[in-house]
Amino acid sequence: MNQKTILVLGAATIAAVVATVTLQSSRDQDTRPASTDARLLPALGDRVNEVREISIDAGAGSATLRAEGSGWVLAEAADYPADGEKVRTFLLDLRDARRLEPKTASADRHARLGLVEPGAEGATSVRVTLRDEGGATVDTVLIGKQRTSRAEPAAAQLGVTPPTQFYTLPGEGTQTFLATGQLRVDSRPLGWVNQEFLNIDRARIASARFTHPDGEEVTALRGDMGQDEMLVQDLPEGMVAKTPSGTAQLVGALQRLRFDDVRRADGLEWPVEIISTATFTTEGGLEVSVETMKVPAAAEPAAGDPEALVTWSRLSFALAPEEPAPSAGETEDETGAAAGGFSREELEAELEELKAATDGWAYALPTWKETSLRLRPEGVMEPAPEPAPAPDLEGAADDSGAGSPAAGVGEPVPLKIAPPPESGGGI
Numbered sequence: 129m130n131q132k133t134i135l136v137l138g139a140a141t142i143a144a145v146v147a148t149v150t151l152q153s154s155r156d157q158d159t160r161p162a163s164t165d166a167r168l169l170p171a172l173g174d175r176v177n178e179v180r181e182i183s184i185d186a187g188a189g190s191a192t193l194r195a196e197g198s199g200w201v202l203a204e205a206a207d208y209p210a211d212g213e214k215v216r217t218f219l220l221d222l223r224d225a226r227r228l229e230p231k232t233a234s235a236d237r238h239a240r241l242g243l244v245e246p247g248a249e250g251a252t253s254v255r256v257t258l259r260d261e262g263g264a265t266v267d268t269v270l271i272g273k274q275r276t277s278r279a280e281p282a283a284a285q286l287g288v289t290p291p292t293q294f295y296t297l298p299g300e301g302t303q304t305f306l307a308t309g310q311l312r313v314d315s316r317p318l319g320w321v322n323q324e325f326l327n328i329d330r331a332r333i334a335s336a337r338f339t340h341p342d343g344e345e346v347t348a349l350r351g352d353m354g355q356d357e358m359l360v361q362d363l364p365e366g367m368v369a370k371t372p373s374g375t376a377q378l379v380g381a382l383q384r385l386r387f388d389d390v391r392r393a394d395g396l397e398w399p400v401e402i403i404s405t406a407t408f409t410t411e412g413g414l415e416v417s418v419e420t421m422k423v424p425a426a427a428e429p430a431a432g433d434p435e436a437l438v439t440w441s442r443l444s445f446a447l448a449p450e451e452p453a454p455s456a457g458e459t460e461d462e463t464g465a466a467a468g469g470f471s472r473e474e475l476e477a478e479l480e481e482l483k484a485a486t487d488g489w490a491y492a493l494p495t496w497k498e499t500s501l502r503l504r505p506e507g508v509m510e511p512a513p514e515p516a517p518a519p520d521l522e523g524a525a526d527d528s529g530a531g532s533p534a535a536g537v538g539e540p541v542p543l544k545i546a547p548p549p550e551s552g553g554g555i
Contacts, residue, residue: 168225168307169267169298172258176223179266181259182215186315187246193320204317206392208489211322218312222256222269225309231295233303241295242272243304254313270297271313275306321390325491326443326482328382330356332410336378338503340404346503348375353411360508367509374508381500382408382416389492393442396423396490406501412470413448414479418501420493439493441501443486447479 167173182193192203193210200210231241238244244251252273258266272295291308298305314320336358338346348358358375398421406418418441425436450472470478499507 166227167223168227168296168305168309169222169269171267172223175260175266176219178260179219179258180261181263182219183257183259184254184313184315185246185257186254186313187251189315189317191315191317191320200320202317202320205321205390206395208321208390210320214320221309221311222258225307225311227296227305227307228293229306231304231306233301235302238272238297238302238304241304243270243295243297244272245270254315256313268299271311272296272304318389323386323388324384325387325390325486325489326382326385326416328408328410328414328416330380330383332412332414333379333382333408334411335409336375336381336503337407338404340502340504341401344505346505346508348373348378348508350379363509364505366512367505368512370508370510377500378408378503381406381497382418385497386494387491388494389438391440391490391492393488393490396440398442404502406503409448412472412475413450414475415446415448416482417444417446418442419444420498420502439495439498439502440490441493442490443482445479445482445486447475 172179180195182191184191184193190204193200193215194203194207196207199212200215201207202210232238242251242253244253246253246255254271255268256271257268260266275293275295291310293306293308294311296305296307297303331353333350334353335347335349337348338344345362347361349361350358356376356379357373358378360369360373360375363369398419402421402423403419404421406420408416408418410416420439420441422437422439425438493501
């Protein structure tokens with residue numbers, strides 16, 4: 129074989145390899161889904177800022193979020209303010225979700241992917257619908273089962289968690305897709321609001337007073353702000369404070385207070401004869417009054433719990449009169465004008481903020497919070513112990529003379545002197 133033949137064969141081999149690579153590349157392009165790495169909801173990319181309503185429908189519950197002013201509200205909670213940051217994150221995550229590959233377009237096979245409407249029996253899917261200000265649908269998607277995805281070995285060694293993969297049915301058609309993203313859909317209405325509605329640090333509480341419609345009252349003062357226990361005041365005759373007093377729960381009663389439900393306060397009846405009031409005062413004079421009442425949980429209680437009750441509360445706030453201004457040579461700390469580390473201006477600003485956040489709302493309290501907001505006297509006081517009987521001195525005297533027959537009552541006992549021992553001889 130001469131050199132020319134070798135060159136020709138080499139060129140032919142190279143050409144064949146190139147042709148094979150080109151064919152394979154073309155085949156990959158032909159078989160790769162056109163939707164790979166496309167947005168799950170194409171219309172949302174340019175219209176995310178037009179979304180003014182989010183409807184989330186699931187078998188276990190539903191939530192409707194509406195844009196109001198610069199924030200969002202939850203329709204199922206009488207338009208209570210929603211967690212704006214959570215709503216914003218959800219919209220952006222939904223916008224950034226991607227299609228990985230198309231799946232079945234046969235409606236008969238949708239159930240295998242969990243893609244049946246939420247109202248169907250046994251459904252675990254969630255439908256999300258986005259609407260604009262006029263109520264027109266911007267886009268909609270049905271989200272079904274999740275699929276476990278594994279991180280690449282190198283990423284797994286670094287602790288990198290791969291994005292969630294889930295089956296979806298975007299739009300109104302029948303074509304399903306495997307999609308991916310950081311999407312977290314919460315179908316619980318209260319999952320979209322901040323359930324913490326009040327937070328007064330326990331270190332600030334100086335006193336607490338409880339009044340009940342039947343006339344019972346409890347007052348407790350914090351003698352030492354560094355101590356958790358409070359001193360029960362005005363103990364009725366025959367009663368003493370329990371030891372421990374049970375007042376430690378009072379100083380933390382308003383710290384990180386959360387609700388189980390929320391409604392408009394004017395949507396509930398507030399009969400005076402069932403309202404108890406707890407008034408807490410902080411150093412510096414901020415007064416927090418919590419009115420509570422226990423009512424049936426629903427007009428038609430659940431069959432299994434016909435006596436279920438819920439404790440509803442509403443709040444009001446006030447500021448005690450300002451302390452006299454410090455005289456010459458005195459500081460604010462010496463006069464108590466800045467007690468608790470808060471200036472008068474800070475307390476006034478806090479007062480307005482608390483009023484704006486809670487005015488007009490009623491909060492259903494967790495059952496474990498009832499005691500600290502509806503304290504009864506028996507919770508901190510008890511009957512004084514019976515005094516010990518006085519010793520019977522007369523009976524004791526009778527007992528002491530019973531062994532002396534020669535002595536009368538009250539007479540001295542004769543002194544008996546033993547005779548000296550007999551001597552057995554001289555010294």
